[in-house]
Amino acid sequence: MDKIVVRGGKALAGNVKLSGAKNAVLPIIAASILAEEGISVIHDAPALDDVYTICDLLKSMGNTVTYENETLTIDATTLNSVEASYELVRKMRASFLVMGPLLARKGSARVALPGGCAIGTRPIDQHLKGFEAMGAKIEIGQGFIEAKANERLKGAKIYLDIASVGATENIMMAAALAEGTTVIENAAEEPEIVDLANFLNGMGAKIRGAGTGSIRIEGVEKLKGCVHSVIPDRIEAGTFMIAAAITGGDVFIEGAICDHLKPITAKLREMGVDVVESENGIRVCRRQGPLKAVDVKTLPYPGFPTDMQSQMMALLLTSEGTSIVTETVFENRFMHVEEFCRMSAKIKIEGRSAIIEGGGKLTGSKVTATDLRAGAALVLAGLVAEGETEVFGLHHLDRGYVNFAEKLRALGAQVERVSVSEPKAAVEDDVRTAPIKVNFSANFA
Ligand SMILES: CC(=O)N[C@H]1[C@@H](OP(=O)(O)OP(=O)(O)OC[C@H]2O[C@@H](n3ccc(=O)[nH]c3=O)[C@H](O)[C@@H]2O)O[C@H](CO)[C@@H](O)[C@@H]1O
């Protein structure tokens, strides 16, 4: 077990290069299962624990996977199982994204129930509703969801009750090989859905409207492997934008797609931060005055992302005045508040809102990441806290950030990652959401 040790007080400066987006690469890897012919080559695949986990899952189903220099090569012609085991699905909910591709290609899938996690219950009813509308029979028992289609899936009109990212992706993948046309209404509009649609279209799918609330998929008979580059990670970009703003630094975030970052850019500007957009990245400039308090409400894209809520909260702690952060996407995504309070933060929770008294001094402390973004947010708070902050629970952070401490250090932060032996009980308590670290070279040998 490792911890990150941060000493506050340095303004960050320089250039940071983004990795590929976790939330784009995971569904793309799942979609690669749809290829009955050819090999998929996925560039800019970030070296993250979640990527290793989904690759292990693909391998457990007979696919051939290799990873070198951030490029994944997936041969799904050797697929010989339609089962996703509890051991792998429990490490990462996104494993459930193999259900749509398996069902469409093989006519059946047996996937362990993904269950809840640290940020909420996260049901999958909208995914299942979509599969059923396409003709699948669903059975749930003994901790597994079994989906079966006696014949090829049929295109259908599916209205999602919630614009769910995962349900939109799972249904889009299943519909790519279905007979006839599927229309997903109230579809999620996240950039990662557009990236997945581009990958599927590269495989031979016929998808239009990804990135809008209405996606139209004309099913095709066969899909082939293709070559694709994953989009840069907008949440990693937003995290570094806040790292710059919180320290009053000047950082260029190379590779950032400004359009994907509009809600974050808008909030930073409202707070008095100068943000310069350009074609090859985004720059957060050295700030002149104090930060202003603002209110933030998380919403599906293009609203403010829930995956940036805790990092934004860290920034608001350093602003002048009172801010209100309202979380509308997940029902339990304020677990980091207690950890911030260990650092002398003044935050009160009222229902789905957190009321933040900004401007007080943050003090270095021992804290634990409660989910992956909370891990990053605690490090950000540590960058401006008085004294030393130690952040534990890094298995969360490793799911979604490549070399976080190293990237911050290259910008001048006093951050290091060190090995510690954590108390056994603390590790066991967290087993439901803790991804088990896999030996990368061993898994991809
Ligand atoms: C791997 C990945 O891409 N993860 C992202 C994805 O998660 P994920 O795809 O799981 O998130 P969803 O968009 O599905 O969830 C949004 C809300 O809808 C609810 N819901 C979802 C599906 C369903 O069938 N029924 C239902 O009620 C969820 O409980 C949640 O409250 O989008 C989230 C919201 O932007 C992000 O925080 C995650 O980082």
Ligand SMILES: C=C(OP(=O)(O)O)C(=O)O
């Ligand atoms: C909640 C997140 O991811 P996941 O859906 O994979 O748990 C996240 O990336 O912040």
